[in-house]
Every structure is written in C-alpha cells, then in structure tokens.
Amino acid sequence: MAEPTPDIHRTIDAVWRIESPKLIASLARMVRDVGLAEDLAQDALVVALERWPAEGIPDNPGAWLMTAAKRRGIDLLRRETLLERKHEELGRDVTARQEQAVSDLDRALDDDVGDDLLRLIFTACHPVLSREARLALTLRMLGGLTTDEIARAFLVPEATLAQRIVRAKRTLAEARVPFEIPRGEDRAARLSSVLEVIYLIFNEGYTATAGDDWMRPALCEEALRLGRVLAELAPQELEVHGLVALMEIQASRLKARTGASGEPILLLDQNRALWDQLLIRRGLAALAKAEKPGGGSGPYTLQAAIAACHARARTPDQTDWARIASLYAELARVSPSPVVELNRAVAVAMASGPAAGLALVEALASEPSLKDYHLLPSVRGDLLAKLGRNSEARAEFERAASLARNARERELLLGRARACARD
Amino acid sequence: MRVMMIVKANEETEAGVMPSEESLSTMGKYNEELMKAGVLLDLGGLKPTSKGARVKFSEGKPTVVDGPFTESKELVGGYWIVQVKSLEEAIEWARRAPAPHGPHKDAEIEIRPFYELEDFEQALVELGPGEHSEAIERMRERGKILSEGNK
Incomplete structure (x- = not known):
C-alpha cells in the first residue's frame, strides 16, 4: 500500500472486467446501438480513472459507472442532435427521475441482465462482421480486455486492432443489426457463429506456438470464461455445454503438452499426472449435460466425447479406441472433413489394427485438401511401418518431412525414416 | 490465475x-x-x-x-x-x-x-541456462509426484 496509484489502477481494471459486460449490455438496450454503448462505457471508465484514485472506489462501482455513462450519453446526444429519438428515450429515462436515478440504477444492475448479455454476445458475433472483427469485438465487449491486450494476443499492431474495432462498430450500425436474441430458424445459425467465435479464441491461445507467452494462455482462459457464461445464459442449448466440455478437457492438458524447452508433446506421450483434474471433472460434468436426451450429436459435443475418452484413461493403453473410432465416424457424418477422416483412421488402427486404419488412409490419398498436409504421409508411414512395409514407410516419412513446416517436427520424421532404413 | x-x-x-x-x-x-x-x-x-x-x-x-x-x-x-x-x-x-x-x-x-508452473519458471530466471531447464524438470517431477499422491 506504499504506492497507492498502481494498486488502484489494477483495482479499477478488475472492477472494469467484472462490470463492463453488464454495463455495455444494459446501455446497449437503452441506446439500441452497441458501438455507442461501448463508447459510453469507455467514457465512464475514463471518468473513473480520473476520480477514483483521489476519491476512492465507490461502494457500488457498477452503479457508479452506469450513472457516469448515462450522463455522458445525455451530454453527447444533446450536442449531436442527429440521434433525436434516442435522445428522448435517454432524456426521459434520466431527467424525469434524476433524484432517484442512482437507486433505480442499483436496481437495474441487480436485475437479471442476462438477456441483455446474451443479446450483446449475439450482436458481437453477428455474421455481418468478418471473423477477425467478431473475435476482437467479443474480447473487447464481453471479455473486458483492452485494445492493447487483444492486439498482443493476435500479434497485430494496436492501431490495426483499434481500427478493426471501430470498423466493426460502424458495420453493425450501418447494417442496423437489431439488439436482440435471434429466434426461430435464424437462431441455430447465429448460435453456431457464437460458438465458432468462442472456439476460435480458444484455439488462438491453444494451438499457436508463436506470440506473447502471457497473452496466449489468457486467450484460453477468456474463451473458457465466455463459454461458461454462455452455458449459464442459454442452458437449454446443449451444444454450448458440448463446447464448454471440449474446452475444459483440452485446457486440462495445457501444462502437459509442452516440454521443458517448449517442444510440443503429443497426447499419448504426455505425463497424465500433469493433467488438471479439476478441469477434467468440470469437462465431464459439462459433457453429461450436453449428452442429455436430444443432445450429444453436435460437432462440439462429439469432439468433447472423444477428448473425454482420453481424459478417462489413466494410461494410454487404457484408451477406449473403439469408442473413439465410432465417435469419429459420427463426427464425420455431422461435419465431414478429410482431417476428421484421417483422425478416424488413426483411431480405427488403434482399435482394430494397422491394416484397417491403412485402408481408410488409402481412401484419402487423392484428397486435394490434404495434398500438402504432412500428417497424411506421417500417419501412412506409421501404419506401414507397423505392418513391416519398411521401404514404403520410409518414403512416406521422407515425404512428410518435406511437407512439415516446423524444424523439430521435420527432424523427428527424418529420424523415423532413417529407422525404417535400418530395420 | x-x-x-x-x-x-x-x-x-x-x-x-x-x-x-x-x-x-x-x-x-x-x-x-x-x-x-x-x-x-x-x-x-x-x-x-x-x-x-x-x-x-x-x-x-x-x-x-x-x-x-x-x-x-x-x-x-x-x-x-x-x-x-x-x-x-x-x-x-x-x-x-x-x-x-x-x-x-x-x-x-x-x-x-x-502456484502455477510460470511461478516456478519465473523464480528460476536467475539460474544459468543449463541449470534452468534442469530445475524446471525437477519442478515438473515434483508436480508429478504431488499430483500422483493426490490420486
């Protein structure tokens, strides 16, 4: 407490993280413009940063920020009369009841803002926006992340990211995207856009090997948090639980999946004692919700079920490969892709022997999208080697090495090629 | 965290x-x-x-x-x-x-x-590069032993 200023800024940052999604969501309902709502909330934050270090943190910081944002909104709208109708709405809302405004706001914030938050999520992930814009806007408005943090996470200059957010807000306003929870036919497609955004954020943190070490795990945590929030807001959507289950189980392996010098460690070679049992338990619980009657067949739930097979196995040889193979078959049916098919081949090989797996791999040989995918020859080489067809295996490993983009991986594949030559 | x-x-x-x-x-x-x-x-x-x-x-x-x-x-x-x-x-x-x-x-x-893994890694920054990864390995081992004890 010797230096109060840095402490209070960290505290304000924490308050912001807790309060800003609710604040933006409530403001967006009032002004019917998500971009404006976010600007108003940011303005309130600026006022807080000016005043709280001197005055201390108010007892109810959420209500304080809301009042500041509304005042700012009224000022702004008075000056810019172009939004006249909104002006009236806001004006009525506050000036007529100015004295009790604060207590009303307390109540407004205590009210279940869940629907507003859900509207905000759907709006930030609206298909009218580019994928990058959806990611940036979601992290900014729902994650309470700063532009700088998001820029560091995506390895782009802060100015570029700021521009992306400005353009996204403008796009939403120009397209007159209504602030609502989609219903009917629209809902499934819109929901899958939301799930896609959350999983992309997760994978940005999970799969990338470059970038800011601090922000990468933060992205995984942020995606998990958003998923958990969404599961609370829309518990009837079973596929949301599937996505949460998938992320919880994948995140449980974060500490086990890289070695001491940062090299990736494959699933079957990981030290399972380093898997996070709390996250596994949460993942399995979420999966149970996703697999309730009527669910269980969505792509996220199926991937979570596969991840759960690994999570339940104490040792790699206890893995239920037959179940994994049948889950991949189901996944290939609901969301067909050559990569899924290749994974299925691996599972079939583990369950029923290399020859059965190889038959599936051969069927993918002419798949154009896998032409430059090093894992295809790598898997093929592995199965051929298991069948004792060493010279064919060696050629496959060499081909895989020539396609691998990562030096360490290339070294590993060339090593396997050499081993085939020796035998 | x-x-x-x-x-x-x-x-x-x-x-x-x-x-x-x-x-x-x-x-x-x-x-x-x-x-x-x-x-x-x-x-x-x-x-x-x-x-x-x-x-x-x-x-x-x-x-x-x-x-x-x-x-x-x-x-x-x-x-x-x-x-x-x-x-x-x-x-x-x-x-x-x-x-x-x-x-x-x-x-x-x-x-x-x-404690998170990063905390151990942070505390080991002062060590020389060779000692560093060795010490992290030891920490990992310790983490492994601890979590195996929890099973």
Whole structure:
C-alpha cells in the first residue's frame, strides 16, 4: 500500500472486467446501438480513472459507472442532435427521475441482465462482421480486455486492432443489426457463429506456438470464461455445454503438452499426472449435460466425447479406441472433413489394427485438401511401418518431412525414416 | 490465475449451527453471480473440526489428534476456487460476497493464489541456462509426484 496509484489502477481494471459486460449490455438496450454503448462505457471508465484514485472506489462501482455513462450519453446526444429519438428515450429515462436515478440504477444492475448479455454476445458475433472483427469485438465487449491486450494476443499492431474495432462498430450500425436474441430458424445459425467465435479464441491461445507467452494462455482462459457464461445464459442449448466440455478437457492438458524447452508433446506421450483434474471433472460434468436426451450429436459435443475418452484413461493403453473410432465416424457424418477422416483412421488402427486404419488412409490419398498436409504421409508411414512395409514407410516419412513446416517436427520424421532404413 | 477464497470458521460454524434460510439464499445468489460471470471453478463448505482430525508430524513422525480444535478464527470453514485475471479481481469478487457468517457479524475471507508452473519458471530466471531447464524438470517431477499422491 506504499504506492497507492498502481494498486488502484489494477483495482479499477478488475472492477472494469467484472462490470463492463453488464454495463455495455444494459446501455446497449437503452441506446439500441452497441458501438455507442461501448463508447459510453469507455467514457465512464475514463471518468473513473480520473476520480477514483483521489476519491476512492465507490461502494457500488457498477452503479457508479452506469450513472457516469448515462450522463455522458445525455451530454453527447444533446450536442449531436442527429440521434433525436434516442435522445428522448435517454432524456426521459434520466431527467424525469434524476433524484432517484442512482437507486433505480442499483436496481437495474441487480436485475437479471442476462438477456441483455446474451443479446450483446449475439450482436458481437453477428455474421455481418468478418471473423477477425467478431473475435476482437467479443474480447473487447464481453471479455473486458483492452485494445492493447487483444492486439498482443493476435500479434497485430494496436492501431490495426483499434481500427478493426471501430470498423466493426460502424458495420453493425450501418447494417442496423437489431439488439436482440435471434429466434426461430435464424437462431441455430447465429448460435453456431457464437460458438465458432468462442472456439476460435480458444484455439488462438491453444494451438499457436508463436506470440506473447502471457497473452496466449489468457486467450484460453477468456474463451473458457465466455463459454461458461454462455452455458449459464442459454442452458437449454446443449451444444454450448458440448463446447464448454471440449474446452475444459483440452485446457486440462495445457501444462502437459509442452516440454521443458517448449517442444510440443503429443497426447499419448504426455505425463497424465500433469493433467488438471479439476478441469477434467468440470469437462465431464459439462459433457453429461450436453449428452442429455436430444443432445450429444453436435460437432462440439462429439469432439468433447472423444477428448473425454482420453481424459478417462489413466494410461494410454487404457484408451477406449473403439469408442473413439465410432465417435469419429459420427463426427464425420455431422461435419465431414478429410482431417476428421484421417483422425478416424488413426483411431480405427488403434482399435482394430494397422491394416484397417491403412485402408481408410488409402481412401484419402487423392484428397486435394490434404495434398500438402504432412500428417497424411506421417500417419501412412506409421501404419506401414507397423505392418513391416519398411521401404514404403520410409518414403512416406521422407515425404512428410518435406511437407512439415516446423524444424523439430521435420527432424523427428527424418529420424523415423532413417529407422525404417535400418530395420 | 487460479485463486482460492477461503472463508474462516467462527464459533457458530464450529458448533455446527446451520446458516439461516436467508443467509443460504443470499449466498446462493452470490454463487450464481460467480457462475454467471464464468469465474467459479469449484466451491465447498467444510464440516466443523469436531468431525475431523489432524495428523501431526513431530520430528517427522505422524501422530493423530482428533478434533475439535479451538482456534476457530484460524480454521477453514469453506472455500471458492475462482479463475481470474488478477489478484485484484479476486479481491473485488470477495468484496461483493455477502458477509459469510450473516449480516453484522465478523468474518474473514482469505485470498490465496495457487502456484502455477510460470511461478516456478519465473523464480528460476536467475539460474544459468543449463541449470534452468534442469530445475524446471525437477519442478515438473515434483508436480508429478504431488499430483500422483493426490490420486
């Protein structure tokens, strides 16, 4: 407490993280413009940063920020009369009841803002926006992340990211995207856009090997948090639980999946004692919700079920490969892709022997999208080697090495090629 | 970061007095708020120490002591585990909690971040490069032994 200023800024940052999604969501309902709502909330934050270090943190910081944002909104709208109708709405809302405004706001914030938050999520992930814009806007408005943090996470200059957010807000306003929870036919497609955004954020943190070490795990945590929030807001959507289950189980392996010098460690070679049992338990619980009657067949739930097979196995040889193979078959049916098919081949090989797996791999040989995918020859080489067809295996490993983009991986594949030559 | 928010016991919790219906519902609402914010990983309440025991080690040798234990303000009554961005965020969440032993009563929530792998790596920065990775390996081994012990 010797230096109060840095402490209070960290505290304000924490308050912001807790309060800003609710604040933006409530403001967006009032002004019917998500971009404006976010600007108003940011303005309130600026006022807080000016005043709280001197005055201390108010007892109810959420209500304080809301009042500041509304005042700012009224000022702004008075000056810019172009939004006249909104002006009236806001004006009525506050000036007529100015004295009790604060207590009303307390109540407004205590009210279940869940629907507003859900509207905000759907709006930030609206298909009218580019994928990058959806990611940036979601992290900014729902994650309470700063532009700088998001820029560091995506390895782009802060100015570029700021521009992306400005353009996204403008796009939403120009397209007159209504602030609502989609219903009917629209809902499934819109929901899958939301799930896609959350999983992309997760994978940005999970799969990338470059970038800011601090922000990468933060992205995984942020995606998990958003998923958990969404599961609370829309518990009837079973596929949301599937996505949460998938992320919880994948995140449980974060500490086990890289070695001491940062090299990736494959699933079957990981030290399972380093898997996070709390996250596994949460993942399995979420999966149970996703697999309730009527669910269980969505792509996220199926991937979570596969991840759960690994999570339940104490040792790699206890893995239920037959179940994994049948889950991949189901996944290939609901969301067909050559990569899924290749994974299925691996599972079939583990369950029923290399020859059965190889038959599936051969069927993918002419798949154009896998032409430059090093894992295809790598898997093929592995199965051929298991069948004792060493010279064919060696050629496959060499081909895989020539396609691998990562030096360490290339070294590993060339090593396997050499081993085939020796035998 | 993962943080444990620990509620300290008091005479009433140690006596096994159940919280009032009102306290339970206020606490339930708060727990729901933590869940809706996506930060809650786990929570639990502990029975009084009269239902528990201690295994004490004197000069390395274990002896068993049955509860109850007297220093009630130092005992753990319950906990939340939250996933947050900073210690300050956990503090802000704890400030928003209802007074744990009911309104107008004294209580304490202790906030303790978990060790993460990064903490060990950070502490090892001063070591030479060779010693560094070796020491991390040792830490990993230790982590492995600890978590295997937990199985």
